[in-house]
Amino acid sequence: MEVERGSVDGPARPAGCPAGEAASGDPLPGRRSVDFPVAAVLPAGGCGERAGIATPKQFCAFLNRPLLSYTIEAFERVAWIEHIVVVVAKENLHQMMDIIQQFSHKKVTVVLGGSTRHRSIFKGLEAFREQSDGVTLRKPEVVIIHDAVRPFVDEDFLLKITVAAKDQGASGAVRPLVSTVIATTSEGYLDHSLERARYRASEMPQGFLYDIIYRAYQQCCETDFEFGTECLHLASHYCGTKAKLIEGPPTLWKVTYKQDLFAAEGIIKDMLSHNGCVVAGGCAPSVQLACELQKTLEARSMQVDVISGPPGSRAVLVSGTWNFIHIAVDSSCLDDMAKLVKTFQDSKHAVLYPVVLILVHLNLQPQCSVTERMRALGAIRSLATEAKHGNILLYGILLSRDKALEQWDESMENVAQIIAALVKDRNPGLVGQLLVA
Template identity: 30%
Template sequence: MTMNRKTAAVVLAGGKGRRIGGDTPKQYLEIGGHPLLYYSLKTFSDSFVDEIYLVCGAGEEEYCSTEIVEKYGFSKVRSIVSGGRERYHSVYNGLRAIRCTCEGDNSDPCEIVFIHDGARPFVTEEIILRAYNAAVENRAAAVAYPASDTVKMSDNAGFVAETLRRDHIWLMQTPQAFDFYEIYDAYSRLIESEADILDRGVLITDDAMVLELFSDRRVKLVMGDRRNIKVTVPEDLELAEFYLKLRKQD
């Protein structure tokens, strides 16, 4: 499949996975005989996306190069980038690597960039395509899933303060897709304003939020999939194994 916009994906694999326990970062834990990170990299490699920029933990670059990229033949991985202290630092490092690479070799500039958590192994090419189409039309798109449970707001004492309208609640997933220069500019502004953001107690939890804070661009929500889980706690590994068995049956 060929698209008329140059695309790149920033795949984040720098998390330590403290909530999942153990010494091995969660993205390298094996399910179905492969590291967790393998599955999202394979999906993006098999898709129409032109290039992949893999962001890993500091000091893990050689491991990712030999044990992930070379071992499984992920030829679309253009660069392996060292991550930062927080997720938003890692995203910024990935975006900056895209810009530096394009400018350095005088190649066509990236137009649409996907940002994806490597700990979401069940992203599909269909989801990537939906995000791409929405980003081309709206310049910003985020994969999400409508909430099915009742959502409550609590007060500081742990009592119910408010019941939110469920029909307006979406649970965010990745990938999120953007016009490259708009999201790069927004992240640059975030890095410049980091001290103020921290002083205000603002927690940056996804990429769409960066546009919310540093741009007037509205982010289009794109239907995701319940199986597109982020492996965070031990129970998620069991669920991922189950989903992988279902995928093989399909």
């Protein structure tokens, strides 16, 4: 077994994220608190056959990050979960270590898996027993078992599962059946269909008193290990513990096929696109433009904070967003942008999600616009290339004031439209471009 822990504070999660607000140790009012040790085991040894892709799906990446890291993040940000044991196949061990390093995961212990799902989970549970190498993780009272390919589990649901497991011995997420389930004859004909209302799809996460599920695995026969897939069944069969079933949200679904990867990417991009922060310089036209832009973007359902302050300030980082619009008036302002990029790099703000950074360059002197624009273009491109290495996507928008009032309104609409497009797609192929509103 290998043990690896990160030490960097995990970045916040997007505001619109299914996982809700940033975790804290304090329970919400009326919410039951967790005052006992809890850990998670994530089997991640699957081979991705069903997705029709060569890479196991938990290692498939979108927005520069493997699916598995999104799932780990969902657990890591829950303050009352102490340890996350990730079980991987031997051939993925190095990749897993790289992921922990790159995305600053800090609660993760990596364990080598077995040849089947149940064997892997058992190995994950054994990580909490005393090891020959002396490394021991504190034994949890409740252990949550979850699939590495279900990244959108939220803290509230994890709490429900945990509390139910503590009270009942075992608990599991269920969902209504989307399709009718039918039994088939051996010749491939319909035998009978099940009454849909009586059945549920058993999903993850599932929670167990550690002693119960560990005891169940100790008693498993070879057939269980070889062909079984359902932990609830083991707890029931070997320990007589009937799990409490809790209906989960549709976002618990399992990323199984190629289309599911598109879905997961779509959800993350959508979440990241709903808010932003406009950073205005000190001068009046800049602040005025920031406020106009705020109004126009909010009409497009993008929640925007306006922040005014020195460009290198870390004040911009508190807002829990991954979209920043920097307004500059009549100057190349690349120095300010470079400072902002450095602020993001130093704070590791872009570790988990790519930051979109848009320079809106308001030009009050139309007569020099052409030359000015082309000069700005050259400078922004080299900064963008550098920023991209740090997961920061930098774009420019040019806006001229030499316009009649109604043209100005149109230009503001254009700026908002371009910002919305850049934020929605987060396409690294267009960084360094200077777009015109």
